[in-house]
Amino acid sequence: MNKQITVIVGTQWGDEGKGKITDFFAREMDYVVRFQGGNNAGHTIIVDDKTYKLHLTPSGVINPNVTNIIGNGVVVDPKVLLKEIHGLKQQGINPQLLVSQRAHVIMPYHIAMDECLTGHQGKLAAGSTKRGIAPVFADKAYRHGIRMGDLLEPKIFKEKLEKSYNFNKRIIEKVFELKFDREFETIYHEYLGYGEKLKKNIYDTELELFNAFKFGQKILFEGAQGMSLDPDHGMYPHGTSSNNVAGYSEVGSGVGFNKPKKVVGIMKAYVSRVGTSPFTTELHDETSDFIREKGLEFGTTTGRPRRVGWLDLVQIRQAVRTSGITDITITKLDVLSGLPKIKVCVAYKVNGKITTEMPASLEAMRIAIPVYKTLPGWGEFDTKLKTKVKTGGYSQLPENVRIYIKFIEYHIKCKISIISFGADRNDTITRLSS
Numbered sequence: 001m002n003k004q005i006t007v008i009v010g011t012q013w014g015d016e017g018k019g020k021i022t023d024f025f026a027r028e029m030d031y032v033v034r035f036q037g038g039n040n041a042g043h044t045i046i047v048d049d050k051t052y053k054l055h056l057t058p059s060g061v062i063n064p065n066v067t068n069i070i071g072n073g074v075v076v077d078p079k080v081l082l083k084e085i086h087g088l089k090q091q092g093i094n095p096q097l098l099v100s101q102r103a104h105v106i107m108p109y110h111i112a113m114d115e116c117l118t119g120h121q122g123k124l125a126a127g128s129t130k131r132g133i134a135p136v137f138a139d140k141a142y143r144h145g146i147r148m149g150d151l152l153e154p155k156i157f158k159e160k161l162e163k164s165y166n167f168n169k170r171i172i173e174k175v176f177e178l179k180f181d182r183e184f185e186t187i188y189h190e191y192l193g194y195g196e197k198l199k200k201n202i203y204d205t206e207l208e209l210f211n212a213f214k215f216g217q218k219i220l221f222e223g224a225q226g227m228s229l230d231p232d233h234g235m236y237p238h239g240t241s242s243n244n245v246a247g248y249s250e251v252g253s254g255v256g257f258n259k260p261k262k263v264v265g266i267m268k269a270y271v272s273r274v275g276t277s278p279f280t281t282e283l284h285d286e287t288s289d290f291i292r293e294k295g296l297e298f299g300t301t302t303g304r305p306r307r308v309g310w311l312d313l314v315q316i317r318q319a320v321r322t323s324g325i326t327d328i329t330i331t332k333l334d335v336l337s338g339l340p341k342i343k344v345c346v347a348y349k350v351n352g353k354i355t356t357e358m359p360a361s362l363e364a365m366r367i368a369i370p371v372y373k374t375l376p377g378w379g380e381f382d383t384k385l386k387t388k389v390k391t392g393g394y395s396q397l398p399e400n401v402r403i404y405i406k407f408i409e410y411h412i413k414c415k416i417s418i419i420s421f422g423a424d425r426n427d428t429i430t431r432l433s434s
Contacts, residue, residue, distance in 0.1 A: 004218050005261040007246040010226030011319035013273030015299070015306060016266040017331035017420060019043025022059035022222045024418075024428055025264075030217035031067050031209065032060025035252030036242040037224030038075040038106065038136070040129040042299065046423045052091065056081050058222050061088060061095040068095055069205045072102035073242060073252020075136045076148060078194035099198065100205040101149030102254065105191070107161075108182050109168035110135040116176040123276075124237050129299075137241040139164055148202050151195025161188055206254030213257060221249040227319040228273075235365060238277030246323035264418070265325035267316055269333045269404075272306040274299040278365040281309035281345045295335040310343040310372070313411045318358040320414045329418035330408070333401060334381035334427075342404065346411055347371040375407060376400045381421045389421065394431055 006025060010016045023045045026032050039055040045062055046052075052062060056076060060066040070076060076099065088095055110132030117134060139145040144163040150156055165184050172180045195202070212219060223246070229239040242248070246263045250256050270291055271281055283291070288308050291297065297306035319325060336342055347356045348368040359365055378400040379385075389396045397405075397419070405416050417431045 003262070004213060004216065005221070005257055005259060006219075007221040007223070007249045007261050007263045007323075009223040009244060009246050009263065009265055009319070009323050009325070011265040011267045011316050011323075011325070011328070012226045012271050012312075013228050013275070014041065014225040015272050015274070015297070016226060016268045017329075018222065018224075018266045019045045019054060019059040020331070020420065020423070020425065020428075021264065021266055021329050021418065022220065023047070023062055023425055025220050026060035026063045026066050028218065029060065029063075029066055029220040031069060031212055031219045032058040033069040033071050033209065033219060033221045033249075033253050034058045034074050035071045035221050035223065035249045036073040036244055037240065038131060038133045038242075039077050039080045040131045040133045040240065041224035043224075045425070047425045049424070050091070052088070052093070055084060057084055057088065057095055057097060060220065060222075061093055061097065064096075066096065067208075068097045069209065069253070070097070070099045070103060071205060071253040072100040073248065074100070075104045075106055075133060075140075075242075077106040077131065078148075078151070078191065078198060082194065082197055097201055098203040098205050098208060099148055099201045100254070101147065101152075101202050102206070103148045104136055104140050105146045105148060105151065106132040106136045107146065107164065107168075107191070108187060109165060109172065109180060110139070112172055112178075112180050113168055116172060116178060120176070121237070134241045135168070139168070142167070148195075148198070151191055152199060152202060154192055157192065157195075158188060161191075209253055209255045213255065221246075221253065223249070227322060228315055230322075233318070233322045235277050235362070238275065246325070261324075262327065263323055263325045264327045264329055265316075265319055265323060265414070266329050266331060267319075268311075268331050269336050270295075270311050271309045271315070272297045274304050274306050278362075278368070279307055279309060280314075280348060280365070280368045281312045281343075281370050282307055283309050287339070290339070291335060295332055310345055310370070311408070312345045312370070313408065314345060314348055314356060314358055316408075316412050317356065320412055325414055327417040328408075328412070328414050329420065330405065330416050331420040333404075333419065334421045337378060337380045339377040342375050342377050343372040344375060344404075344407065345370040346373050373407070375404055378404075386422060386427060389429060390426065393429055394419065
């Protein structure tokens with residue numbers, strides 16, 4: 001396996017703890033690259049009781065020796081990016097950050113259009129964060145999108161903005177019959193200003209990564225969201241607008257490595273999601289309240305309470321297959337501490353038939369019934385136990401935790417090699433720890 005390239009992806013609905021695990025790996029990397037998504041995703045990192053909330057910058061920014069790249073597959077709101085950079089500097093972090101000149105720009109009319117679409121889609125809506133993500137990807141496909149490099153070229157920026165601005169304004173006002181009153185000239189000068197402030201960051205990141213790989217440097221790719229939100233392989237249309245499977249890391253970074261990769265799938269010990277869609281293992285009882293409160297299950301980007309449910313191995317099995325996952329990281333084992341019994345979904349029953357694979361049919365997902373196995377719970381991960389596990393490794397985990405891990409591995413046919421049992425960077429062990 002090529003040890004130069006590691007890809008981190010979510011295996012569920014997102015919110016699995018990818019930020020923490022990216023930070024965990026980043027200490028051994030030269031580059032950390034975000035390859036898809038936008039500021040609709042949020043990653044939280046806790047280091048030495050200090051919390052960093054990130055939306056666009058890669059989760060390697062906490063490590064001073066890492067070059068962080070926002071790839072061409074990411075859509076960028078420059079106002080949000082500048083605010084995030086400023087916030088990091090206030091926390092004592094001066095990020096080494098490069099932004100692809102080919103990354104598309106979220107404009108004010110995209111955010112307005114997102115509001116319109118959310119109301120229009122009704123029951124088929126994804127539960128949008130209303131950050132303009134879907135409309136900017138639509139403009140990219142329409143071929144009148146604006147890219148970060150355009151903000152450095154006033155003439156070409158104006159030419160492109162005229163097409164994109166007029167197109168979106170007419171749809172908002174003529175189709176949805178709503179008012180969009182941001183003036184063209186105001187937007188034009190505002191975004192030229194953002195370009196000026198980010199001029200040192202906007203770069204040919206594709207060439208940078210190509211050369212880094214050629215000279216043997218280690219590159220970590222960080223995905224946003226999770227497999228079930230992928231527009232091709234997830235629960236369409238209840239997903240996001242960019243592909244988040246591992247294969248997209250090359251498309252979203254502009255470098256065709258065509259080499260074997262270490263692909264790490266991040267899996268929470270249970271399931272959570274923000275947004276609307278069928279959710280086969282969702283809970284609506286005291287257990288859901290217990291998990292939500294203990295796990296702090298509220299969206300990093302929106303603050304919305306997350307829906308929570310038991311671990312769904314049908315979902316994980318699909319993620320392992322579609323991303324070619326070589327290693328699983330399980331997070332938030334500590335959140336399930338104290339529950340006497342823990343259920344795990346191993347299959348669905350659809351119209352009386354058992355399936356162990358995720359149906360493509362939305363109707364099937366709406367009526368799917370979870371088939372559960374029940375496992376014994378375990379005690380609290382208190383300070384004493386955490387110290388014991390960090391010192392002694394996997395064998396020091398409670399027996400019922402090891403039973404839970406082995407049960408999952410058996411059903412998904414993939415090794416759980418990293419185990420996280422707390423929010424801090426150091427509440428993590430590798431399987432071979434001793």
